[in-house]
Amino acid sequence: MSHDDAVLDPPIGTLFGADVRTASCSTDSARPEELLPAEAALAVRFGARRRREFAAGRTCARRLLAELGMPAASLERDAHRAPCWPAGIVGSISHGAGLCVVAVAPRRAIVGLGVDVESDEPLRDGLQRRVCTESERRWLAALPEPEQGRSAKLLFSIKESIYKCVHPLVKVPIGFQQADVRIDLATGRYTVTPIGTRPEVAVRLAAVEGAFLWREGRVLSSATLRAETRETLGP
Ligand SMILES: CC(C)(COP(=O)(O)OP(=O)(O)OC[C@H]1O[C@@H](n2cnc3c(N)ncnc32)[C@H](O)[C@@H]1OP(=O)(O)O)[C@@H](O)C(=O)NCCC(=O)NCCS
Incomplete structure (x- = not known):
């Protein structure tokens, strides 16, 4: 390096x-x-x-x-x-x-596996409704105002990581509204609840292990899917 x-x-x-x-x-x-x-x-x-x-x-x-x-x-x-x-x-x-x-x-x-890096800047105006589910927007609205835009960007990054992790396994489109992300700011971890997806997508979304961090003007996130879920995932 x-x-x-x-x-x-x-x-x-x-x-x-x-x-x-x-x-x-x-x-x-x-x-x-x-x-x-x-x-x-x-x-x-x-x-x-x-x-x-x-x-x-x-x-x-x-x-x-x-x-x-x-x-x-x-x-x-x-x-x-x-x-x-x-x-x-x-x-x-x-x-x-x-x-x-x-x-x-x-x-x-x-x-x-999924990984994503974005600039730590507020999500662009108008994108929040497209990227964030209703419950994510409620979570954002409860944050101090200056934190809302960059937390929306965090949700965006997380969803990009989730997509890169799960899409190669299912090869069907996964919409932003189909992954409801719950963020734990204290631990830097998140979990996913699938919304209205096919069963083979839902089982993988629900099994994602996720993490994130902010560092030096960037937000980074990850998604990991482990093999122990394979029996429930099928071939
Ligand atoms: C594919 C996508 C996630 C890439 O993310 P991005 O923020 O635009 O760009 P990044 O630099 O972070 O990632 C680009 C890398 O993603 C990887 N990538 C592209 N398509 C991919 C796919 N279908 N599966 C896994 N990885 C993919 C590639 O390695 C690419 O880099 P490379 O072309 O240099 O090899 C994004 O363009 C996209 O299609 N998003 C819409 C779908 C989505 O996010 N839905 C939400 C689901 S919850």
């Missing part, structure tokens, strides 16, 4: 259990020339900033996969734009506010 990255590095590991490996780097210092040919082909139409973000994710992911003994290989995308992790691996990538964060784990104890 470079000095620059060390300064940027939030304690992402604390968002996950000890069996998840995490990495982060600055997206500004990412090197698109490190993309492998198949990845560079995917990024050919990207603008400069998106290409750096894409490269940052691939570089961090390769570092973590090497730690797990995996050979360096292209990390391509599926039809839903999710990374095609090597067999036996689950993972997640996010980039925002100048930072890229990646989490990976062997697909044994863990069957789904």
